[in-house]
Amino acid sequence: MIELLEIRDLRVTIGSTAAVRGASLAVTKGETHCLVGESGCGKSITALSVMGLLPRGARRETTALRFAGEEIGRYGEREMERLRGDRMAMIFQEPMTSLNPAYTVGSQMTEVLRRHRGTSRAQAVDRAAELLARVGITAPGLRLGQYPHQLSGGLRQRVMIAMALMCDPELLIADEPTTALDVTVQAQILRLLAGLQKDLGLGILLITHDLGVVARVADRVSVMYAGEVVESAPTAALFAAPKHPYTRGLLSCVPVPGKVKRDEPLGSIPGVVPRIQPGFTGCGFRDRCAWANAACAGSIPRRGAGEGHEVLCTLPPDWSREAAA
Amino acid sequence: MSEAAAIEVRGLRREFRVRQGMFAAPRHVVAVDDVSFSVPAGSVLGVVGESGCGKSTLARLILGLLEPTAGEVLVDGRRLGGMDRRARARLIQPVFQDPFASLNPKRRIRDIVAMPLIAQGAIGREEIGRRVAEALDRVGLSQDQGARFPAQLSGGQRQRVAIARALVLRPRIVVCDEPTSALDVSVQAQILNLLAELRRELGLTYLFISHNLAVVEHIASEVAVMYLGRIVERGESARLFAAPRHPYTRALLASVLTPEPGLGVPDVGLGDTMPDPANIPPGCRFHPRCPVAVPRCAAETPRPATDEAGLVECHLA
Numbered sequence: 001m002i003e004l005l006e007i008r009d010l011r012v013t014i015g016s017t018a019a020v021r022g023a024s025l026a027v028t029k030g031e032t033h034c035l036v037g038e039s040g041c042g043k044s045i046t047a048l049s050v051m052g053l054l055p056r057g058a059r060r061e062t063t064a065l066r067f068a069g070e071e072i073g074r075y076g077e078r079e080m081e082r083l084r085g086d087r088m089a090m091i092f093q094e095p096m097t098s099l100n101p102a103y104t105v106g107s108q109m110t111e112v113l114r115r116h117r118g119t120s121r122a123q124a125v126d127r128a129a130e131l132l133a134r135v136g137i138t139a140p141g142l143r144l145g146q147y148p149h150q151l152s153g154g155l156r157q158r159v160m161i162a163m164a165l166m167c168d169p170e171l172l173i174a175d176e177p178t179t180a181l182d183v184t185v186q187a188q189i190l191r192l193l194a195g196l197q198k199d200l201g202l203g204i205l206l207i208t209h210d211l212g213v214v215a216r217v218a219d220r221v222s223v224m225y226a227g228e229v230v231e232s233a234p235t236a237a238l239f240a241a242p243k244h245p246y247t248r249g250l251l252s253c254v255p256v257p258g259k260v261k262r263d264e265p266l267g268s269i270p271g272v273v274p275r276i277q278p279g280f281t282g283c284g285f286r287d288r289c290a291w292a293n294a295a296c297a298g299s300i301p302r303r304g305a306g307e308g309h310e311v312l313c314t315l316p317p318d319w320s321r322e323a324a325a
Numbered sequence: 326m327s328e329a330a331a332i333e334v335r336g337l338r339r340e341f342r343v344r345q346g347m348f349a350a351p352r353h354v355v356a357v358d359d360v361s362f363s364v365p366a367g368s369v370l371g372v373v374g375e376s377g378c379g380k381s382t383l384a385r386l387i388l389g390l391l392e393p394t395a396g397e398v399l400v401d402g403r404r405l406g407g408m409d410r411r412a413r414a415r416l417i418q419p420v421f422q423d424p425f426a427s428l429n430p431k432r433r434i435r436d437i438v439a440m441p442l443i444a445q446g447a448i449g450r451e452e453i454g455r456r457v458a459e460a461l462d463r464v465g466l467s468q469d470q471g472a473r474f475p476a477q478l479s480g481g482q483r484q485r486v487a488i489a490r491a492l493v494l495r496p497r498i499v500v501c502d503e504p505t506s507a508l509d510v511s512v513q514a515q516i517l518n519l520l521a522e523l524r525r526e527l528g529l530t531y532l533f534i535s536h537n538l539a540v541v542e543h544i545a546s547e548v549a550v551m552y553l554g555r556i557v558e559r560g561e562s563a564r565l566f567a568a569p570r571h572p573y574t575r576a577l578l579a580s581v582l583t584p585e586p587g588l589g590v591p592d593v594g595l596g597d598t599m600p601d602p603a604n605i606p607p608g609c610r611f612h613p614r615c616p617v618a619v620p621r622c623a624a625e626t627p628r629p630a631t632d633e634a635g636l637v638e639c640h641l642a
Binding site for chain 2: 138
């Protein structure tokens with residue numbers, strides 16, 4: 001089967017920081033793949049690499065970067081421009097990064113379609129209104145004539161999603177799309193994305209730091225730490241039996257409503273995320289890991305730990321059971 | 326009210342005048358509307374609600390950073406209005422969300438932490454040095470880190486600096502406004518554990534504001550739920566999370582995505598209308614979004630009902 005998106009051994013260096021160090025992942029059509037990790041782990045840089053939107057001065061290398069079977073790693077800016085907003089689209093945490101404050105919602109939404117498809121203005125307006133309604137916006141006609149600042153945060157997020165869908169993309173990359181929103185609105189937006197995915201067969205790469213979001217929407221999860229995918233698994237397997245010490249630590253940090261005990265400390269991971277320089281070898285987590293040993297400074301094996309479950313760690317895959325006992 | 330109340334708020338109200346255009350008449354926004362409660366010394370009152378519900382305004386009123394339009398705030402039994410700024414600072418201190426914005430980037434950490442002591446005047450240099458060292462040590466920062474600048478520290482370390490600065494005057498009350506919202510999960514857990522430990526060891530009282538219900542459940546002994554300026558439910562934390570009585574509390578709890586795979590994203594039934602503080606609906610202010618509203622809710626304003634389980638403001642509870 002051809003994956004919708006396939007990233008193999010992605011490396012990104014920005015100045016003297018190795019932001020991504022050999023990340024691989026794949027998104028299948030109709031699937032939500034969550035990329036989870038803390039700030040600075042390289043998850044947003046991974047997404048921007050796919051879109052060809054890396055900051056100036058960043059160097060990208062990959063063994064393969066395929067979109068719908070086609071190698072896009074060698075694409076020039078012109079070819080990427082044709083893909084972006086058309087067959088692959090991206091939404092961000094802060095809707096104002098993609099909405100222009102000086103133009104109405106309608107003119108921004110229709111521009112995408114007119115540019116990529118040469119659609120007539122009237123048809124593009126119809127399509128925009130239809131999509132606004134599709135993302136749950138009442139009175140789309142009114143909204144089309146408004147400017148972004150006249151909308152609430154939740155509405156802007158919906159407009160951005162609708163805009164991303166104008167050309168019927170196959171892949172949607174969503175970078176922390178609900179992080180700035182209230183929990184009540186977050187639930188609405190995530191339901192909306194799930195519904196759209198089912199109806200349109202979208203592949204979604206969802207970037208988040210929120211393990212609650214991951215558990216509820218992901219089919220597969222990749223956990224990133226210090227520029228590497230340290231663990232990758234189907235969602236149920238990852239939460240039932242996390243293998244990497246970082247994944248386990250991260251899960252223990254999350255207060256679970258109804259299960260927390262007051263005055264009982266939460267699990268936490270000591271130390272801070274390191275900044276990795278090019279040429280760094282070994283496991284990036286070893287300074288914070290309670291199980292680190294001499295082998296962790298060497299090359300780290302990627303081991304299978306069950307159906308579709310991989311972990312980048314020197315510990316044997318069944319160690320967690322021993323640790324729990 | 327018992328004399329043990331660390332914070333007591335009576336009929337507190339704050340209005341803002343908001344102008345939407347150069348020629349439009351200003352509108353009145355009631356950010357906090359007739360709020361009363363008391364927080365016993367040594368306990369933690371969590372305040373939750375969506376953005377725009379008035380929780381940060383409430384924090385600023387209690388800190389004395391804003392004057393109330395009506396009502397009063399008593400801190401440690403004394404009226405906040407008219408209290409000397411320095412006396413107030415020895416009693417109540419804030420910790421804010423964004424450790425980037427609340428620390429002066431051009432000052433060394435130890436000077437930032439010393440600031441409240443210097444502002445008191447009449448404290449000797451040696452005494453200041455000693456108390457800054459003690460405060461840094463309390464929050465888990467080294468003396469070496471005290472010599473650095475904010476930009477050289479991580480987000481979690483910066484929040485520790487903000488906590489050290491809040492504690493250096495040995496206040497009895499700390500108002501935490503979203504203290505962990507800008508932090509990564511693993512760091513958030515470190516800061517929450519630190520705050521809980523400090524409360525136990527120093528006998529502090531917290532007013533803890535957060536939009537993250539799981540965080541509030543973890544740290545608060547009592548919880549107040551705010552909606553468009555009013556407390557619509559208040560109660561002991563364990564009871565409120567186990568058996569919420571207000572439909573809004575139930576909806577908030579239902580929207581929390583716990584890390585349990587396979588459950589999907591719940592439909593919280595709030596609809597698409599967003600609350601607008603400048604345009605508060607008649608009757609029960611929650612009725613346009615309420616999944617269980619009846620005609621009476623649009624016509625009649627509910628009154629707060631108090632019993633042993635706490636307070637609730639709903640016709641149906």
